[in-house]
Amino acid sequence: MAPALAGCGSLTGGYEPDGLVLHSQLGGSTPGAPAFAAAVDTFRERHPGTPVKVLSNADDLQQVYETSKLAGKEADIVLVNLYDKSLAWTEVGATVPVNAHMKRWGLRDRVLQGPLREWTDGEGRLRGFPYLRTNWPVAFNTTLLERAGVDGIPTTVDALLSAAKKLRRKGITPVTIGGNDWSGQKLLLQIMQTYLRPAEAKEVMRTGDFSGSRGARRGIELFVELRRGGVFADSAQGLTSDLMTTQISTQKAAIASMLSSAMGKVPRSAAEHITVGGWPIPDDAVHEKPTIMRANASLGMWISPNGEQKIDRVERFIRFMYSEETVSRFVHGGRDMALRTDQFSTEYPLVAAGQKLTDNDVSEAVTPDIYVPAAATQPLIQATGVAFSPRSDARKVRTALEKAYRSAGA
Structure with missing residues (x-):
């Protein structure tokens, strides 16, 4: 000691x-x-x-x-x-x-x-x-989308795939994400929930049985489809949340799933071009609207x-x-x-915009923080890099995630 x-x-x-x-x-x-x-x-x-x-x-x-x-x-x-x-x-x-x-x-x-x-x-x-909680919405730079010829913010998977192609033709990164840290893990598990009801999503995250759940398998397959469709930044498996925030702040990337506290770091020069919404979903998703996460356990x-x-x-x-x-x-x-208040920030417009999203705008996916066993948290983040790596198919992603649970004894 x-x-x-x-x-x-x-x-x-x-x-x-x-x-x-x-x-x-x-x-x-x-x-x-x-x-x-x-x-x-x-x-x-x-x-x-x-x-x-x-x-x-x-x-x-x-x-x-x-x-x-x-x-x-x-x-x-x-x-x-x-x-x-x-x-x-x-x-x-x-x-x-x-x-x-x-x-x-x-x-x-x-x-x-x-x-x-x-x-x-x-x-x-x-x-x-x-005391504190966190919204986890999606930032869309509408100016960059318009420059690439994208009509409105994408709310469906098909629209997102189409937007990614148009953005890349203009040399603009579609979705920036920290595929090497917790931010990538969160987005991966959010997309995995596309075909999972909340109760089943919680159980999958508790047990790490990604192969035993048909909904989890389909969600991971969708993630791989998006990655292969060029949605995520090149070499996303090597990026961090800080680099993601920098790319949004300097308008080098058009879209990012971001903690509201990270959105608070985006300068006004970039924030004035950003609309806040949810992650696009396919027509057969269990959710009715694009998804966000809310971390009540902040x-x-x-x-x-x-x-x-x-x-x-x-x-x-x-x-x-x-x-x-x-x-x-x-x-x-x-x-x-996490406390009741009627106040909204005037100095941080993106944070306020995320707070104002309602059930009429977005659906809420389960935030994994309190469901992933503590011993599996860091191994799972490390496994996320495999998911963002270009050559990983859905089976390899599931294997990496399940191995993270086993290595932690979870």
Whole structure:
């Protein structure tokens, strides 16, 4: 344990018996980081008797928190996504269930039903206080589509294949995607669901039985058809989500399936040419309209065993974060909220456009984050590169995905 702790400078002084320690994923250039920093400053001003210390980590937060928990020096409140390792935290006692606190503090009605449902595990334990959620719509650069002679945004697979050919003739990348990371994994699993009802989609993602489901097989075959039809960027298997965002922002690509937080990074010079919608579907899809995903299990506030010992201070901070004043900071900072609010961002028009999509515009596919077993998450992302590789047929894609589950013991 000593060498592990020595390598984690962020743990130094992480335990403050007389203060409140927050361990947050909202740091650096992360969308929402300025809103969080401003909120913490305001809280400090209003509660000078409650010293607040903030520890920041990005992708390695979960590992750092688990290490600090083993040392008994974990933060009081952890602000991180419900994803991968954190799926098991409440079950193993790394964090505490918050059902009773949510009820006693009268905050349940502040939360949308989707996030409440997804933050509750199979044993009925509410794992944390939902805070942020994420829309995952599709950005269409209408100016580039028009330049290629495409009439309107494609809403069907046939229209998408046709648009891809026209865009390529003009030297424009049709669909940019991070085929080498989580963004490619999400789009692959979204397309796989073309012929799957939600219950079956969840079961396939839990078990990794992509061959045993006729709907999953057909969805993967459709994915391969789109790839062979030139829909995705050349060498998509080597691209990342950051490169995808860059290509949309510089108007080098016409279409991208993007997190709303990534859309918040698109400059106005490009955003004014973009219409937000859903992923095109074939006529025989189980969905009625083009699909998007909504990640209800995005960032929330978890209470640690140390935080349970300071529950009065924890309550004070969580109430402050749930206030409409603080929520407004995040909305206008370009984030989607898991909480009820009538506000929309004026500074981030693409984020607001995604928030305004309704059942009249799009159908909702299942977001895989809480259904893919934690041990299979990273192997599945690595297998996604096989799916975007030019020579992979549908069987090879299924084999790679199923091998990812087996290698993780899932």
